[in-house]
Amino acid sequence: MLLGPALAVSALLFTIGVVGVLFRRNAIVVFMCVELMLNAANLTFVALAQRLGVAGHVFVFFVMAVAAAEAAVGLAIILAIFRHRETVDLGNINLLKG
């Protein structure tokens, strides 16, 4: 029941997220691409839960909770960086570059 197509869509969305992370330099857009990848993983969990039991839905809960925590802390870090350097461009945040 739509298991194969759902996994294919999930793979496509995950790849789009990875390409976005590699292609963009705005920290907030990179962050949104990470959320996209988490959602692709959620789609895999939900698709497989149809055949492997309802535990997949429980795991989606945990992924959502972690994503919410990550968004709050990550955006606070971006705010702190912006206050320091007046930019959110990842090309300019290179303090650790050798």
Place this chain on the structure above:
Amino acid sequence: MSLTEILFWAFSGCAVVAAVLCITRRNPVKSALWLVVTLFALAGLFVLLDAHFIGVLQILVYAGAIMVLFLFVIMLLNLGQGAPADRRGLAGGIVAAGLGVGLLLQLSVLRAARPPEAITLPDGYLTALQREQGIVGAVARPLFAEYLIPFEITSVLLLAAIVGAVVLAKRRL
């Protein structure tokens, strides 16, 4: 094709197109709004895959709370318009596209992936469980029985995230 399949492909196409637009728009606000479209389409897919409660949560938590947080920060940083091009150059684009195609080829084996027969549950198991215990009950029962300790740890994680966000975003301690 049944109505379920037609809706499935409509939502899938919507999600993928909106995701591509999300990573190619120059304006971060437009990116965020296309991401909201993707999240709504994914909520539709969740409902079609018998995860009604997850679909509702997706709209409430993701499209509601998390995306508002993103838009709020974009507004706070005043990135809306006149932002300089933030895409990497041609070389970066080629590297990103190459790695993306490689990853997609690796993930394409997923299309044929099937769980082993020994642990597969019979067809319609999830629907029967939801009819018996209710749509919320089917998820809540394992959450508060088998997964009680992970659930409690999640609350500690959220508390840590709240404290961390406040400390980081504060101008001066």
